[in-house]
Amino acid sequence: MTSQETPLRRAARVVLLDAADRVLLLKFLVAAGAPERGHGWCTPGGGVEDGETLAEAAARELREETGLSVAPGALGPVVAETSGFADMGWAAGTCQDSFFHYRVTTHRVDISGQLADERALHAGHHWWSLDELAAGRGDEPVHPFGLHGLVATLLTGRVPATPVRLPWHH
Numbered sequence: 001m002t003s004q005e006t007p008l009r010r011a012a013r014v015v016l017l018d019a020a021d022r023v024l025l026l027k028f029l030v031a032a033g034a035p036e037r038g039h040g041w042c043t044p045g046g047g048v049e050d051g052e053t054l055a056e057a058a059a060r061e062l063r064e065e066t067g068l069s070v071a072p073g074a075l076g077p078v079v080a081e082t083s084g085f086a087d088m089g090w091a092a093g094t095c096q097d098s099f100f101h102y103r104v105t106t107h108r109v110d111i112s113g114q115l116a117d118e119r120a121l122h123a124g125h126h127w128w129s130l131d132e133l134a135a136g137r138g139d140e141p142v143h144p145f146g147l148h149g150l151v152a153t154l155l156t157g158r159v160p161a162t163p164v165r166l167p168w169h170h
Contacts, residue, residue: 008093009086012058013045014075015101015147015154016066022127023151024109025142026065032120039123042143043099046118054078058100065118066125067110075100079160082144084168097144098163101154130155143169 016024025041044065048057055072063069083096109125133148146166153160 009095010048010054010057011046011095011097012048012054012061013043013097013099014058014062014070015043015079015099015151016062016068016107017101017103017151017154018107018127019103019105020127020129021155022129023133023147024066024107024125024127026122027124027126027140028121029123032117035123038139040141040143041126041128041137043147045097045099054098055100058098062102064113064115065111066107067113068104068107070102075102076159078163079154080144080146080150080164080166082146082166082168099144099150099166101159141169145169 018024024044026044027039027041029035029037029039031037044062045058046061046065048054052060053072055075058075059070059072078098079101080099081097083094085093086095111119111122114122130148130152133142133151136142144166150164150166
């Protein structure tokens with residue numbers, strides 16, 4: 001994305017790690033009400049609302065989708081970014097996702113705060129080990145592409161000095 005392009009949609013996401021060195025991914029339906037179209041996996045997060053900072057959006061989405069309340073400032077800097085063209089059905093254009101990370105000892109996922117459109121696509125969650133992330137789940141893609149390398153770096157305690165550029169996934 002060039003500096004003159006305004007993204008159609010900005011999203012803020014969280015790479016949530018636990019003390020067992022696992023990353024939380026949410027399973028989603030590719031199309032609401034159509035499980036035959038397949039599933040995918042992604043980090044918690046979603047669209048930035050008017051007036052929100054990236055960190056505020058990431059914290060709000062984390063609370064809505066997983067039940068974990070975190071102060072925006074506790075998320076630290078953006079650790080990765082990806083952008084590219086996507087046709088989401090309701091709109092098409094350039095999208096930009098920014099990723100924060102946060103570490104918990106443990107967390108029991110609570111999806112009761114999900115919005116109706118999130119619930120329509122939600123198909124479960126799983127705490128993935130690094131080995132599971134490397135192996136994948138057959139024809140269920142993990143978004144963003146390159147997440148394995150980012151998680152491996154974060155698990156060492158290193159935070160990238162500048163956001164890692166991940167490949168676009170659409």
